[in-house]
Amino acid sequence: MNAEYRIDELPILAKGDVVVIGAGPAGSSTAATAAAGGISVLMLDRKEHIGLPVQCAEYVPLSIAAEVPVPAACIAQRVEGFVTYIHWEQVAQTRAPGYVLHRDVFDRYLAERAVHSGAKLLTKAQAVAVADQGVVIKEQGKLSIVKANIVIGSEGPKSVAAQAMGCSLQTLAYAKQITVKLRKRLQWAQIYFSPSFPGGYAWLFPKNDLANVGVSLDLSLGGNAATALGEFQQYLMKEGVISEEVIRRTGGTIPIGGPQLKIQEKNLMLVGDAAGHTHPISGEGIFPAIVAGKIAGSLAVDSIRRGDIDILKQYPLQCLTRFGEFLKRGFERKGEYSINWGKTEFSVLVRKTWFAFPEYFES
Numbered sequence: 001m002n003a004e005y006r007i008d009e010l011p012i013l014a015k016g017d018v019v020v021i022g023a024g025p026a027g028s029s030t031a032a033t034a035a036a037g038g039i040s041v042l043m044l045d046r047k048e049h050i051g052l053p054v055q056c057a058e059y060v061p062l063s064i065a066a067e068v069p070v071p072a073a074c075i076a077q078r079v080e081g082f083v084t085y086i087h088w089e090q091v092a093q094t095r096a097p098g099y100v101l102h103r104d105v106f107d108r109y110l111a112e113r114a115v116h117s118g119a120k121l122l123t124k125a126q127a128v129a130v131a132d133q134g135v136v137i138k139e140q141g142k143l144s145i146v147k148a149n150i151v152i153g154s155e156g157p158k159s160v161a162a163q164a165m166g167c168s169l170q171t172l173a174y175a176k177q178i179t180v181k182l183r184k185r186l187q188w189a190q191i192y193f194s195p196s197f198p199g200g201y202a203w204l205f206p207k208n209d210l211a212n213v214g215v216s217l218d219l220s221l222g223g224n225a226a227t228a229l230g231e232f233q234q235y236l237m238k239e240g241v242i243s244e245e246v247i248r249r250t251g252g253t254i255p256i257g258g259p260q261l262k263i264q265e266k267n268l269m270l271v272g273d274a275a276g277h278t279h280p281i282s283g284e285g286i287f288p289a290i291v292a293g294k295i296a297g298s299l300a301v302d303s304i305r306r307g308d309i310d311i312l313k314q315y316p317l318q319c320l321t322r323f324g325e326f327l328k329r330g331f332e333r334k335g336e337y338s339i340n341w342g343k344t345e346f347s348v349l350v351r352k353t354w355f356a357f358p359e360y361f362e363s
């Protein structure tokens, strides 16, 4: 029992088949799929405005369009791939066509799509606990409970649903990003590896006349994200790539420890960052969040229709089949990157760590 409240005395706010915690790409993908299958879905988010603030470099591979519609209004520009730099020298150019999104517009679109499919969306509602009786939520300081047969935790790395499943805290990278003006438009993203970015890297994703310029560090290996970003900004200014004015600042945490060991238990499933479904090196998480959301949503439909909660046990294997290899290799390579940090010659280490190089794919 929680010291602040007794669950059985809380008012019941709603009852339904599925409650989805978090209206990011993972939650909206889950809610859209489940609601389209005809079951009742409530999606809640602690934010007032879905998609804001943007905490993302906003890149997705073109293949995302096979998973979910990407309306033109969500796309800022197309990029052809990325140029990799080690020690500030260009060493590779890799074709990986993708979009740089307007991530706020995209997240809003995904949430609206879920609502059009029949899901209810409740904003300014924070899940504070998940218990057998349902999800305890706080709205404007008031506690209530939402009862549901199935609970989906898609509320990011600090998931209350994961806590309820006894999952350990995730290992996180810390990222800082600025949006700046480009001196010249670019068709290729830029990725920089340097000892200045311990356990991580720096990026530039062009967005028409602007660019998202950021760094992500594994702080267990040292460094300071703000200092590293400042150095990177100065470098790009000196090279004449960007101008001085900063339009926006953001940052956030990125799971880098690989998938949680448990992503489903009883009537609970974890999706997206909550499940650790983020590539441990690139930090790419939108694509797996959307794919896992579709899997979780459709298993929820089957489970409710057949009255069989055990159907949810298929969730981990289905995720593994769709993107397990992508995350597993990233997890292994991240482990090697960390263990050998400062010990192996830097460019040899990066070549094993980053998918621009054949060494990344060697077993």
Ligand SMILES: Cc1cc2nc3c(=O)[nH]c(=O)nc-3n(C[C@H](O)[C@H](O)[C@H](O)COP(=O)(O)OP(=O)(O)OC[C@H]3O[C@@H](n4cnc5c(N)ncnc54)[C@H](O)[C@@H]3O)c2cc1C
Binding pocket: 021, 022, 023, 024, 025, 026, 027, 044, 045, 046, 047, 051, 055, 056, 057, 058, 059, 060, 125, 126, 127, 128, 154, 155, 156, 157, 160, 175, 176, 177, 214, 250, 251, 252, 253, 254, 271, 272, 273, 274, 278, 283, 284, 285, 286, 287, 289
């Ligand atoms: C700086 C940075 C750059 C990145 N760049 C990229 C990139 O270019 N490409 C890419 O693919 N990935 C990128 N990522 C990772 C990507 O943003 C995430 O993997 C992705 O957002 C995961 O989606 P999600 O739905 O699981 O979580 P989120 O998008 O974090 O959504 C979670 C939602 O849950 C809500 N929430 C949280 N806690 C609660 C609660 N207790 N109750 C109710 N609601 C709650 C939040 O308000 C939020 O709306 C980046 C991450 C960072 C930090």
